[in-house]
Amino acid sequence: MSETTSQNQLPLPNAFAGSYFLQVWRNTSQTLSPESKHEFDEDGEESPTTLDTVNSSGGFSMVGPDKLSVSYANVNLHGHDVGVVQANRAAPMKRLVYYFEISVKNAGAKGQIAIGFTTPTFKLRRQPGWEANSYGYHGDDGLIYRGCGKGETFGPTFSTGDTVGGGINYAKQQFFFTKNGAIVGTVCKDIKGPVFPTVAVHSQSEEITVNFGKDPFVFDLKAYEANHRSRQQIDINKISVPQDAGYEIVRSYLQHNGYEETLKLFDMASKSTVPPISLVSEIGCGEEDSVYALNQRRTLRQLIRCGRVDDAFAKIQEWYPQIIQDDASIICFLLHCQKFVELVRGGKLEEAILYGRREFHKFKISSDFDDLVKDCAALLAYEQPHKSSVGYLLLDSQRELVADAVNAMILSTNPHTKNSRRNILSSLEMLIRQLAACFLEKRSLNGDQGEGFHLHRILESGKK
Template identity: 65%
Template sequence: MKMENNDSEQQQQDVVGLYFLELWRLNSKKASLKLQDFNHQNPPQNVDDDDMEFDDDDDESVPTELDTVNSSGGFSIVLPDKLTVKYPSVNLHGHDVGVVQANYPAPIKRLVYYFELHVNNAGAKGQVAIGFTTHGFNLRRQPGWEANSFGYHGDDGYLYRGQGKGEAFGPTYSTGDTVGGGINYASQEFFFTKNGHVVGTVRKDVKGRVYPTIAVHSQNEEVTVNFGKDPFIFDIKAYEATQRANQLTHIDKIPISQTASYGIVSSYLQHYGYEETLTVFDEATKASVPPITYQNNGLNEHNMYALNHRKILRQLIRDGQIDDALGKLREWYPSTIQEDTSAICLMLHCQKFIELVRVGSLGEALDYGRTGFEKFYKVKEYEDFLMDCAALLAYEEPIKSPTGYLLEDSQRENVADAVNAMILSTNPILKDKRSCLHSYLERLLRQLTACYLEKRLLNGNQGEAFHLRRVLLAKNP
């Protein structure tokens, strides 16, 4: 029975060590991406885990001109600038409409999309329209006359949404006016403007991607579209700012108790072994925050365990004193390094090699690599980590090499976090060993990200992507 317990404990420790090895692998990928940017003479980008997940946000094609391939049967003429449309003849039937879509659908991975139309000439009847239609829309029909289309029409100011009968919506518009059509992905609404002011909104209940669309329908009507190449009449930046402010207003109304905030910050400091900072924090809040009974709120299942030891080990690793850290682990928690080819042992031995390179002891690093790494060469899963470390010796300036990220302080922090979690996993009263991987604060941030992802998924994966780092670093959210 004792042996089974030991095996179970070793399995839990392997889970912890492999988790932090995977973080190391992610750091290696991010470093590779930065190097590619540099080699292509682009400014190196700050690539974070959340950015890697949403790195396709800027890859969307956006409307830039009108589609001159699909036509409405000669009832409209797109001029050479591919932005101006004219209705040259007299319309004889109600379906003699000149409809033109943009060359690409509206992008969906943003808070707001918007475009404008300027009426150069309202022609004989002023039957100009602006709106959104889906792929395959009948280009002989005004936007809003068919299912899955919306249109704000100039001759009557009506809004048409999927049927021939319109509804009172806004003012009419004619020669000299500028109207706009937009999509608010946060509220899932279309909105329309006239001469810089919002006319109204309508629920976006159309399925699939939509194309910015304009229509002309009487002799000599002429309009010019602006997809953003020129400044808009409508202040779209101010509109976006207002939408973000509205979101924050709703968030700010959610009550959070002072003791909960204190407990979350306190548990973070405990989790990572910041003993001195925790003491100062406790003293600073003692007069203003009621004491928290940790046993009742679940925030302190394991965080106080081995706090002083974890603090000492973190500092040793951050200072590059890996031999001293290994000595303390052998003395205090021998089970964590009992398996000498475990993931945590690999990280510590690699870090010792890295520290030798950091101080310029390349000969000693070479000797240590031959002896200290020998037992790890037999583990296939470790090959990429060992190759990254060995590659440091191939460059005169290792910090500028593809594996120079290993010499950054973040690599030390990763190893320190791994050792910290490994010690927490030895706590005999810990119910869930995986809970030692993250603090409660980090779990909340992950939950926040998950909520944004779920909300976006419910909207058909439309709307602004959530980047946690951008939110945390934003001066003006």
């Protein structure tokens, strides 16, 4: 019996796949909206933007209206007459490196300017580094102070016209400091909790400005990060992975997602160099499972990626009617939403309104769809919807999401499938998820410090 003529006797696909892709859509909307990017890094942490003008060291420092400049307005009479100012937020911890800079506009009477990091409970009448759990690089003597009043030989002094930076390398658990674009030195970071970028002035007429990243840094931070990652990559490259294992993982990815033509070319290119192997025991599925409905899945993916949702509906009705027999199901919702988006993309706004009124009403019985229906409808409110907060719906990635959902639902109709959750992700994608989980576990063990695994960064770096 042929694959297409036996579909009516197959069990209905379970709803797990649909729910999964519904959540992926929500995650995408939160990640790509402009509001989610404001003053946040890629892990959702707020970054310092200005100096804190609420908690200050009394009258010994004066913060300018821009909240990025500090001056010492008085004459210091005592050693504790320090003008100390912290940033308005702690340094973000879920990244590879954090860094900020100060520019010395005037070294003043004694040049007792300092840059460093302090904890939330730090006494704001002391130089950074003079108290426990604080670090400071001081301009008058070039010493590094690490939690006590006695400094250690570290680097050169700095004065008027110099730009000095302070950073945290979370991978190495080190503070590092720079002068005029060059690294001065590093010290071990013994503090596990949050720390605040901190600056201090301590003698008459001293004046500095602070740059939290709004303007380009003098220090080449991107080159520093790239150098560190290249060293990590060298260590990774030393790990031996059998060629045939990598071949089969890539092959299973192409099979899972229905990339039939690419699969054929991949097999042809690899036939003479890589012997085929079976990873059934490793990944839990065999060749029969992975090639199930390969041609149909390829066709449907191509139709959806081209925006031909009506044609995709027709093919699904012909080949796998049980997937869409419940017209209020999640997979029908995803397809109807994509059809609505395609009408907006094509400028057919009146037709989109009529289509939305006709198709979306059936999903009102469940609140699970409300927020996503609103996102779709919001496209009509903008003259340039691709530049709006819901512009992500017009990206090719949204078409891919719907195509992935349809692909997973078809795989779930395979009567030989033992684990329906394996229909959602290929072996390669599961390996990447496992890698991401390992990075997060490593970060957790390190006091929630350090970056997670970001595949897009690795892919982008490979293009350079």
